[in-house]
Every structure is written in C-alpha cells, then in structure tokens.
Amino acid sequence: MGARSTLAELLWAEKYRPRSLREIVNQEEIVKRLQVFVKEKNMPHLLFAGPPGTGKTTAAHALAHDLYGEDYRLYMLELNASDERGIDVIRTKVKEFARSKLPANVPFKIVLLDEADNMTADAQQALRRLMEMYVDVTRFILIANYPSKIIEPIQSRCAVFRFTQLKKEDVISRLKWICSNERVSCDDRGLEAIYEVSEGDMRKAINILQAAAALGEVNVSNVYKVVGLATPAEVRALLKSALFEGDFLKARENLRKLMVTYGLSGVDIIKQLHREIFSSEVSIPEEMRVEIADYLGEIQFRLVEGADDEIQLSALLAKLVLLGKPLRQQPQAKPTKVK
Amino acid sequence: MPQERKIPWVVKYRPSRIADVVNQEEAKKVFLGWLDSWLRGKPERKAALLYGPPGSGKTSLVEAAAKEYGLELLEMNASDYRRSSDIERIAVASSRGASLTGARSKIILLDEVDGISATADRGALDAILNLIDKSAHPVVLIANDPWDPKLRELREACLLIEFKRLTKTEIKKVLQSICKSERLECEDEALEFIAERAEGDLRSAINDLEALGEGFGRVTYALARSVLGYRNRELDSFEVVRRILTSKYAWQARAAASQTDLAPDELIQWINENIPRQAADPEDLWRAYESLSKADIYMARIVRSGSWDLLAYASDMMTAGVALAIRNPQYKFKWVKYSFPERIRVMAKTREVRQIRDDLAKVIAQHLKCSTAVAKSEVIPLLRVIFENNPEYAAKLALGLGLSDSMIRYLSERNGDRIAKRVEELRVELRKSLLEGLESPTKKGVEKAEAPAKKALGKKGAKSSGGLESFFKK
Numbered sequence: 109m110g111a112r113s114t115l116a117e118l119l120w121a122e123k124y125r126p127r128s129l130r131e132i133v134n135q136e137e138i139v140k141r142l143q144v145f146v147k148e149k150n151m152p153h154l155l156f157a158g159p160p161g162t163g164k165t166t167a168a169h170a171l172a173h174d175l176y177g178e179d180y181r182l183y184m185l186e187l188n189a190s191d192e193r194g195i196d197v198i199r200t201k202v203k204e205f206a207r208s209k210l211p212a213n214v215p216f217k218i219v220l221l222d223e224a225d226n227m228t229a230d231a232q233q234a235l236r237r238l239m240e241m242y243v244d245v246t247r248f249i250l251i252a253n254y255p256s257k258i259i260e261p262i263q264s265r266c267a268v269f270r271f272t273q274l275k276k277e278d279v280i281s282r283l284k285w286i287c288s289n290e291r292v293s294c295d296d297r298g299l300e301a302i303y304e305v306s307e308g309d310m311r312k313a314i315n316i317l318q319a320a321a322a323l324g325e326v327n328v329s330n331v332y333k334v335v336g337l338a339t340p341a342e343v344r345a346l347l348k349s350a351l352f353e354g355d356f357l358k359a360r361e362n363l364r365k366l367m368v369t370y371g372l373s374g375v376d377i378i379k380q381l382h383r384e385i386f387s388s389e390v391s392i393p394e395e396m397r398v399e400i401a402d403y404l405g406e407i408q409f410r411l412v413e414g415a416d417d418e419i420q421l422s423a424l425l426a427k428l429v430l431l432g433k434p435l436r437q438q439p440q441a442k443p444t445k446v447k
Numbered sequence: 448m449p450q451e452r453k454i455p456w457v458v459k460y461r462p463s464r465i466a467d468v469v470n471q472e473e474a475k476k477v478f479l480g481w482l483d484s485w486l487r488g489k490p491e492r493k494a495a496l497l498y499g500p501p502g503s504g505k506t507s508l509v510e511a512a513a514k515e516y517g518l519e520l521l522e523m524n525a526s527d528y529r530r531s532s533d534i535e536r537i538a539v540a541s542s543r544g545a546s547l548t549g550a551r552s553k554i555i556l557l558d559e560v561d562g563i564s565a566t567a568d569r570g571a572l573d574a575i576l577n578l579i580d581k582s583a584h585p586v587v588l589i590a591n592d593p594w595d596p597k598l599r600e601l602r603e604a605c606l607l608i609e610f611k612r613l614t615k616t617e618i619k620k621v622l623q624s625i626c627k628s629e630r631l632e633c634e635d636e637a638l639e640f641i642a643e644r645a646e647g648d649l650r651s652a653i654n655d656l657e658a659l660g661e662g663f664g665r666v667t668y669a670l671a672r673s674v675l676g677y678r679n680r681e682l683d684s685f686e687v688v689r690r691i692l693t694s695k696y697a698w699q700a701r702a703a704a705s706q707t708d709l710a711p712d713e714l715i716q717w718i719n720e721n722i723p724r725q726a727a728d729p730e731d732l733w734r735a736y737e738s739l740s741k742a743d744i745y746m747a748r749i750v751r752s753g754s755w756d757l758l759a760y761a762s763d764m765m766t767a768g769v770a771l772a773i774r775n776p777q778y779k780f781k782w783v784k785y786s787f788p789e790r791i792r793v794m795a796k797t798r799e800v801r802q803i804r805d806d807l808a809k810v811i812a813q814h815l816k817c818s819t820a821v822a823k824s825e826v827i828p829l830l831r832v833i834f835e836n837n838p839e840y841a842a843k844l845a846l847g848l849g850l851s852d853s854m855i856r857y858l859s860e861r862n863g864d865r866i867a868k869r870v871e872e873l874r875v876e877l878r879k880s881l882l883e884g885l886e887s888p889t890k891k892g893v894e895k896a897e898a899p900a901k902k903a904l905g906k907k908g909a910k911s912s913g914g915l916e917s918f919f920k921k
Contacts, residue, residue: 115877116847117840119826122814165816190818223818311815312825319829322837337835338828356723356732364789368797371804371823410740414747418790419719419739426736430729 121314124286129170134278135163138269142167146174149215153239153248155224155263157255158271161309164251167271168220171249176214183211184218190226198227198234206242217246224250225257232259239265273308276300282310283317287326294326301331342366343380347390350428354436359425367417374417378408378424396431403427455784456657457650460625465511468504469649470617475508477608482512485585492606494579494586496560498593499610501683502648505589506558513554521584522556534574553584561590561598572600579604612647615639621649622656631660636668644675651683658787673795674787684709685785688717692725692785697767704766711758715742715765716788724785726773738768800857807854814848827858834859834866842869846877 126132129146132139145151156164172180185205187197202219210217221227227235239248239262250266252258280299287294298320306312319338320330342362350359366372372380384390385400392400407424411417462468465475478497484490497505513520557575579586593602619642626633637659645652655675659666690703707714719739726732745761748754794801804823811822811830834841834855845855845866855870856863 115843115873115880117843118847119811119814119844122816125816160821169816186816188812188818190820191812222816226818311817315826315829319832322833322840334829334832337832340828354729360723364793368793369800369804370827371801371808373820373824376824410744413744414751415740415743416715416747419715419743422719422722423736423740426729426733430733433729 119315120286120290120318121311124282124289124314125166126170127173129167129174132163132167132170133282134274135167135271138167138271141269142171143174146171149175151216151247151267153243153250153266155250155252155255155258155266155268156271157252157268159273159308160253161306161311161313162271162274163310164271165222168222168249168251172218172220175218183214184220186220186222188222189231190223193226193228193231195228195231195234198231198238202235203238206238206246208245210245216244218249219246220249220251222251223253225252225254229259232262236261236265274310276303276308279303279306279308279310279313283313283326286314286317287321290321292321292326294321295328298325298327298331301328302326305331305335339380339383340366340370340372342370343377343384344390346425347381347384347428350425351392351432352435354429354432356425356429359428360422363418363421363425374411374421375408377421378404378411381424393435399431400428455654456625456629457653460621460628460653462504462507462511463514465508465515468508468511469621470613471504471508471610474499474608474610477606478508479512481606481608482516482585486516490585492604493582494588494605495608496588496590496593496598496602496605497608497610498590500612500647501591501686502645502650502652503610503613504649505610506556509554509556509587509589519553520556521553522558534571534578555582555584555586556589557586558589560588560601561592561595572597576600576604613649614647615642615645618642618645618647618649618652622652625653625656626660629660631656631666632664633660633666634668637666637671640668640671641675648683650686654683654685658792670795674792684717687714688721688785691718691766691770692721692773694767694770697763697771700766700770701763704762711762711765712746713788715739715746715761716790718765718769720788720790721785722769722773728775731773731775734772734774735769738764738772742768803851803853803857807850807857810848810850810854831858834862838862838866838869842866842873845870846873 129139129143154168156168158164169180172184176183185202187201192201202221205217206219208217221235235248236259238246248266250258250262255263255268280296280303283299283302284294299317302313302316302320306316316331316334317326319334320326323330323333342365346359346362346366349355349362363377366377367374382401382404385392385397385404403424407420410420465479468475474497478495481490481492481495497509499505510520512518555578560575575588588601588605590598593607619638622633622638622642625631626638633656638656641652641655641659645655655671656666659671659674684707687703687707687709690706691700694700694703704714709717722735722739723732726735742761742764745757745764749757749761804827805819807827808819808822811817811826812819815822815826817826830844833844838859841855841859841862844850850858850870852863852867855867859866
C-alpha cells in the first residue's frame with residue numbers, strides 16, 4: 109500500500125478533510141456566502157441542514173479555521189448533541205462558554221452543536237435563551253440532518269443553509285484523488301460501487317475506500333467484500349435462528365451480542381437486517397421479503413418514537429419466528445437455508 | 448423450542464421432612480397438633496389458616512407434613528378456585544373420598560387465598576366456607592395477609608397459625624448448605640448480602656443465589672451487588688412474573704403486578720426476559736410480544752409527554768395483555784424456569800469490553816468529528832475489516848490514532864497480539880528516525896504522518912488517546 113515510508117497512518121476521512129473553505133469543492137453557493145462572513149468578520153447564528161456526509165461539519169470547522177486561523181479551536185466549543193443531549197450540558201458547559209469574556213483578538217466565539225436534532229425539547233428551549241442573551245459575544249452553529257426536529261423559535265433565529273446530496277461525479281472524483289495521493293490502484297466500477305453502498309455520504313464512502321484499499325486494491329469485489337465483512341455475522345445468524353429454525357432464544361442471544369458487544373443501536377440492526385433480507389445469498393420467498401420489510405419499517409417507526417431497542421427487536425424476532433413457520437414445516441425448504 | 452428441564456432450586460431444595468422446615472417451631476407444633484386431632488377424628492376446627500410473610504415456609508410445611516404422614520395433597524392455586532364450581536367439585540371429591548375408602552387420606556390445600564377478589568369472587572368465598580363445612584379431610588388455607596377484611600369469615604372458620612419472618616442467619620445457613628450440594632463457590636459476604644436483602648424471604652434468597660450461581664459459576668460480593676443491587680426489596684420478582692404469565696384472567700395479571708415493588712420499567716424487563724420461556728407456540732409468542740411492544744410504546748410516550756396517566760395502559764398491556772396472549776402454554780407452570788433479566792447480567796459480565804468499545808468510539812469520534820454512535824455503527828466495523836485482514840497497515844493506523852493494546856485486541860482477536868507488537872516496533876522506529884535528526888532520509892515520511900496526527904489530536908485528543916505522547920514514552 110502507498111507510501112512505504114509512512115510509519116503512522118490516519119483515517120482518510122480525517123486526513124483528507126478540507127481545512128479551509130477554499131478547499132471545499134462542493135456546495136459552492138453555501139461556501140461563497142460563508143466566505144462573506146469571514147471577510148466581514150461577522151455572522152448570524154447558523155443552522156446547517158442536510159443529509160449525512162454532505163460537508164456540514166467540515167464547512168463549520170473550515171469557517172472557524174478561516175476566521176481564527178490554525179488555533180481556531182481555542183475560540184470554539186464543539187459538542188455532539190447525540191453524545192451530550194441533555195439540558196444539563198446546555199446549562200453548564202454551553203452557558204459557561206457562551207458568557208465567558210471575549211478574547212481581545214476575535215469578534216465573537218462559536219458554539220458548534222453537531223447532530224442538534226438529537227437534543228431534547230427542554231435542552232432546545234434552554235439553548236434558545238442562551239442564543240438570545242449572549243449573541244453579542246457568541247454565535248451558534250447548529251448542525252442537523254432533520255431541521256424539522258429543531259424547534260421553531262431556534263430556526264427563526266438562524267440563517268438556514270441547506271446542504272444538498274453530493275453529485276455522483278463529485279464523490280467519485282474525490283475518491284479518485286485520494287487514491288492517487290495514497291498510490292492505491294482503483295477502477296471505476298469499484299468507485300461506483302462505493303458510491304452506491306454509501307448512498308452519497310462522503311464520510312462513509314471514504315471509510316469504505318480505505319478499508320477496500322487495505323485489502324489490496326479498490327475494485328468491485330473488494331468493495332462488496334468489505335461491506336459484507338463489516339456486517340457482523342450475528343445479523344445473519346439472528347435471521348437464521350429466528351426465521352429458519354424458529355429458535356427465539358438463540359436469536360435473542362445474537363441480538364444481545366449485537367447490542368452489547370458491538371454497541372449497535374436498534375435502528376442500526378434493523379438497517380442491516382433490511383440489507384440482509386434482500387440479499388441474493390439469503391433465500392427467502394419473495395413475498396416474505398416484502399412482508400418482513402414492512403414489519404421492519406413498523407419496528408423502526410416505534411423506535412423513532414422512543415421505544416426500547418431490545419423489547420421492540422424482540423417483537424421483531426417473534427414475528428420472524430411466526431413468519432418462518434411454513435418454511436420450517438416443509439422438508440423441501442432445506443435448500444432455502446441461509447449460507 | 449429447546450428448553451432445559453432443570454428443576455429450579457426452590458423446588459429441588461424444598462424440605463421433604465418436617466424437621467427440615469427452617470425454624471417456625473411454634474407454627475410446627477400448633478399445625479401438627481391440629482393435624483393429629485384430625486387423624487384422631489376430632490378436630491376443633493376443620494380448617495387451618497397459615498399466614499406469614501412470603502418465603503417463610505408455609506407451603507413447604509404442609510407439603511412435608513403430607514409426605515411424612517402419607518397423605519395425598521390436593522393442591523389448588525388462586526387461579527384454580529376462582530369459580531365456585533371448581534371448589535364444589537373438590538368438596539364433592541373430598542367428602543366422597545372419605546366415605547368410599549374410610550381412610551383419611553388427603554390434605555386439601557388452598558394457596559394464595561388473599562388473591563381472591565371480594566366483589567368479583569363472592570361465590571368463591573362462599574364455596575370455600577361450604578367446603579370447610581362439608582369436608583371430610585383437613586383443609587389448609589394459606590395467605591400472606593390474613594387481616595384483609597374480605598377474609599373475615601374465613602378467619603373465623605379457621606385455626607390461625609402464624610409463621611415468623613426468618614432471620615438473616617437462618618437464611619444464610621440454608622444458602623450455605625445449597626452451595627455445598629451444588630459445589631458452588633460463594634464468598635461469605637455475598638451470602639450475607641443475599642440473605643440481608645431477602646428480608647426473611649427464603650424463596651427469593653434461593654432464587655437470587657441460583658440466578659447468580661447459574662450465570663457466573665463463582666459468586667462474589669461484587670457480583671451480587673451489581674446484579675442484585677439495582678432493585679430494592681420486592682415481593683419476589685420470580686413469583687410476580689410467574690403469576691403474571693400464568694394468569695388466566697385479566698384481573699389476576701393486574702393484581703400480581705400491583706404486588707411488586709419493581710418499577711414499571713424494571714417489570715417490563717422481567718416480562719420481556721420470560722415470555723419466550725412461557726410461550727412456546729409461535730402464535731402465542733408473537734401475540735405476547737405485540738402486547739409488550741405496545742406497553743413499551745406507551746412507556747416511551749410517558750417519557751416524551753410527561754403524562755403519567757398513560758402508565759395504567761402500559762401496565763395493562765405488559766401484564767394482562769401478555770398473559771392473555773399466551774393461549775397454549777406448553778409447560779406446566781411449575782416446570783418453567785424463570786430467569787433474571789439477562790440484560791442486567793450481560794451488562795455486568797461485559798462491562799470491561801463495553802468500556803473498551805466506548806473509549807475506542809470516543810477516540811474515533813474525536814478524529815472524525817462525528818458522534819460516538821456513528822463511530823460504532825459505521826467506522827468500527829470497517830476498522831475491524833482492516834485489522835482482521837491487513838495487520839501491517841492496521842499497526843500503522845493504531846499508531847496514528849493512538850489506540851491502546853486492549854482496543855487493538857478488541858478490533859481483532861486473531862491478529863491483536865501481532866499488531867500490538869508491531870505497533871511497538873513502529874514506535875521505536877519512529878522515535879529513532881526523529882532522533883536521527885532532520886537530515887535523515889526518512890524524515891519526510893515521519894513528518895507527513897505526524898503533521899495531521901498532531902493537528903487532529905489537538906489538546907484534548909492527545910490527552911484521551913495518548914497517541915503522540917506515547918510515541919516518546921520510552
């Protein structure tokens with residue numbers, strides 16, 4: 109692989125992240141307007157909205173970098189709301205930083221709240237007050253996948269920037285550029301496959317690229333191999349024991365392993381199962397694939413409502429055990445076993 | 448569904464002789480005296496009401512006495528004698544039994560009489576009184592609380608026999624002897640802890656011991672604390688779960704739930720754990736889980752909206768809803784082995800590996816400026832692929848990200864040691880090349896690798912990941 113003299117490596121998604129607004133090639137309109145803020149050394153509160161991997165976090169950091177220089181992190185508080193979502197964080201950490209004295213050399217400080225749509229409603233209310241009270245010394249940048257989950261009064265205090273899905277050519281040319289920098293060989297079909305499985309999410313695409321490169325070169329077979337290997341074996345095992353063996357307890361054991369050892373959330377597991385049931389390597393009667401997908405959607409909806417991961421996924425397992433009953437009763441169902 | 452037919456310890460170690468019933472000497476004397484008077488044919492009172500706290504040995508004494516006296520035990524639970532016709536059936540059987548054989552060959556045992564509803568089961572209470580009146584055999588009633596107003600008439604018809612709450616020392620002694628028979632290694636402090644929190648309830652103490660012993664092999668105090676410590680004193684959770692899951696009527700399931708101190712979010716975990724042990728039929732299983740799922744959704748809505756009024760519906764769905772969904776229980780309830788919520792056990796067992804995983808997710812989140820959830824679901828699986836398939840490259844990444852040895856082993860069981868060793872070598876090499884001075888031909892490579900690492904780690908990063916610091920620690 110690439111430069112042999114390199115002793116320590118980083119994740120490419122970090123290594124090739126644009127540091128300055130000038131380096132960002134997509135989202136031209138947005139970048140142009142952000143550069144005006146830099147030039148005037150002033151900006152309103154900002155809300156960056158859009159799908160994952162479209163450059164929201166990168167743009168926020170680049171903006172701060174261009175405003176304050178290399179040591180921009182001295183003047184910025186970064187929080188990821190999905191890790192610190194409660195009202196306490198807002199009342200303590202954020203409040204303290206927001207009202208602290210303004211260093212002489214900067215026009216304002218920045219609070220960056222990533223995944224802000226994961227904040228509780230209470231925390232958002234508290235945040236709203238801080239945004240008003242300390243606007244003269246502190247500006248907020250909120251980042252969200254779903255801006256509708258940000259309460260109205262906050263939205264109305266922010267300039268909203270909508271990041272759009274990256275174009276296929278843009279993602280692929282970026283991946284190509286990384287490959288040439290790393291001296292990794294790649295072919296177009298491999299890169300296209302990465303674009304397909306990462307659904308336009310640049311961070312995901314670069315991560316997959318790096319793992320595929322670690323297998324030798326970036327081609328279609330390595331890309332799918334990586335994606336397959338990155339899916340824990342327990343996902344398929346769970347499907348097998350529930351649907352084909354009707355063994356609820358065994359399936360639940362796999363479920364717990366996925367949640368506890370791998371730390372996957374209920375929604376993560378549902379998404380992986382969704383991929384599995386439509387995989388050509390798993391033989392399920394066609395109409396049953398659809399039936400399962402329907403129920404996966406139902407369970408994911410319940411989880412989004414705030415229900416408990418293990419209980420809801422256990423309900424899913426029970427459904428699979430029930431759906432699989434006819435498969436288990438006919439002996440000729442043998443070849444439909446999961447590989 | 449594969450099911451181990453193991454006998455629960457509370458059944459296995461149930462006393463088979465009167466002498467084995469722990470303590471309760473006073474109660475034994477009165478009870479045996481009453482039984483003797485029956486056998487001699489002149490009972491003062493035809494029925495006895497045994498009362499006292501749960502797990503103090505009431506049922507055990509009756510069973511042991513029946514065995515020793517060679518009497519057949521005709522046992523009924525609250526769920527069996529709710530309808531007066533059921534009780535009348537026994538009454539007929541018991542009077543006929545006497546006249547046909549002439550032998551006093553039975554004890555009629557009615558357990559859990561305080562579970563009868565005063566209004567809904569008026570017929571049942573009358574039927575029991577009638578049974579006592581007609582019976583040709585000793586009738587034993589059992590209750591936790593005999594002072595319930597609805598039991599007044601029954602009280603008056605019975606000889607009252609009180610069971611004391613067992614002391615901690617008595618409970619501990621029983622636990623010790625079980626440990627010995629099971630060859631279970633158990634710290635003295637752990638037994639002390641189990642006995643203490645059982646508050647006189649031997650059955651719950653034995654259940655606790657079994658849960659700990661089964662899951663872990665060796666029972667330490669720390670383990671007992673972490674597994675049992677999360678809940679407060681409750682009316683034996685196993686018993687509550689049994690009652691709920693075997694209920695035939697909605698009121699039974701709801702009444703059972705009202706007798707526990709488990710918080711609703713704990714109770715739902717107990718039920719979740721044990722549904723598949725009770726419901727073997729896929730239809731039942733699915734129906735039961737649909738109901739539990741609804742209960743869970745109501746709970747989520749309570750949290751979101753703060754409207755605690757919804758709790759009543761959540762509770763209905765997780766108790767009555769689940770119980771009535773199970774229409775064809777495959778095993779007689781006595782043989783179903785209920786379990787501790789495995790989730791709590793697993794959490795205690797896997798604390799270390801979860802800690803490593805969470806720390807790793809934090810390091811990655813810091814580097815990639817993403818949430819730890821994204822790190823866990825998107826990045827760690829890909830890192831695993833790299834660590835499993837390309838150890839040399841993995842070692843470079845581990846060095847660049849500043850991963851600890853345990854994180855490396857978490858990412859690859861197979862290559863972990865090898866990669867960790869290689870990281871050490873790389874670290875030495877890197878240090879050497881830095882010391883060799885700026886003219887060194889490898890300088891460029893080192894700087895290239897180092898510059899982004901330094902930048903990315905920043906002040907906070909270096910502290911938590913130890914990446915660059917550890918380059919120089921030797």
